[in-house]
Amino acid sequence: MQKSDTFSMKISIITATYNSAKTLRDTLNSVLRQDYCDIEHIIVDGGSTDSTVGMIREYAAAATRHTVRWVTEKDRGIYDAMNKGIAMATGDVVGILNSDDYFTAGDVVSKLAEPFSDTALEAVYGDIHFIHDGEPDKITRYYSSRIFSPFWVRFGFMPAHPSLYVRRGVYDRVGPYKLDYKIGADFEMIVRMFCVHKIKAQYLKMDFVTMRNGGASTNGVRSHRLLLQEDTRACRENGIYSNQFLISLKYFYKIFEFRF
Template sequence: MKISIITVSFNSAQTIQDTIESVLSQDYPSVEYIVVDGASKDGTVDILKSYGDKIKWISEPDKGIYDAMNKGLKLATGEVIGIIGSDDFYPNNHVLSHIMQAFAEFGTDSVYGDKQYVDFHDKNKIVRYWQTGEYHKENWLNGWMIPHLAFYLKKSVYDKNGYYLTDFKCSGDYELMLRMLYKYQISTHYLPELVITMRTGGTSNASFKHRIRANKEDRRAWNINNLKPRWYTLWWKPLSKIGQLFKNSRN
């Protein structure tokens, strides 16, 4: 079974080579790697060219990150699809083998794991650890969600239930996972290990203004799917992540 990995990039020359090397070093034998670049001008395209036919890539203007992700989904030919950001990397070269082993063993539509954040300049300095935990549908009502880049989904499920909604600016990933897991109740399996590492500047990933917009988009995600959250669901969602700041590994 083949897995397709998608990276969306824009002016990512400072970090994307680490990402590419991380994907290409995976020990799973059947990996298709796709990079969708948004017409970068900083040398990103030169880096992509240097890998020849080891990666499939395009570089052209897009209508936002979710439009770019959809381009990658349309190019993908693997039975399973994962996404890794242009600032991200895998913590070891066994991640995709473990993901695919879980798909084979449990036969689910999706598999997810844990995520960690490291300092932008020091990859050995862990800033946050997101231990996702076992899946329970009702946890969505308490503000729970899966870290998007730790979520792997079968292409057949995308084809059946739809891709990312491009009119979302920051919560399109939340909407997609809510739609797949909560609305359509696709099957999933939690892989209790670290599957993705993301660089961060060591500060909050979102300004207060951004968080307000995200909250509005989160609420819209429930509304357009004809779902009803509890009164506190969407306010507890960001608050529930505070505990991650005090973790630097699994329990």
């Protein structure tokens, strides 16, 4: 392991928002609770018409322990907002925290930062869990990234995207999220990072993020069908053999993630 002599690392956290007032406060408060001081929180708002922008202003004024940068303007959707946030980031490492998600504990950022003292490491990832809105203490699904390896990409497996933290320079090599994917651009990004550019990553056995059920990629049969199509396309475009049948096999595994 190659360790830097003086370990100091800025972590950029990107949050895309659009009319997110109902859930955003939990997201922002979870960043405020982090015990890691060198945080840059970048909020990219798509021109909200509810109280989201006012909430962001209040948060930026209250965040005395870390830097907050934000912008509000029309965009082309969540992946466009993520790309804008990555372009704005000045941190050594970049991660995504969605506006309806929040850090599971106050030491998540400090723990994920530690492995980056290995200067050869390019990314870390871990676990997340899901809840129903209004029932924060009841886990409905636990998504572990433990089994992930690039081999499993052809079967639609990926590390939990909200747990993925990547050195900023990786995005310079890999490129931005593709905007012609509706809900599968995060998977396509994983394929590029892990299978095409073969980044060096480490799994951390910890729960990074609490997610509410009902995201775009998990909401309804139509969304699952579209995700199958886009995941298959992502493999094909990046030279990985797969098909919709192979991708669909992941759903048998996901059954074991649910808590009844």
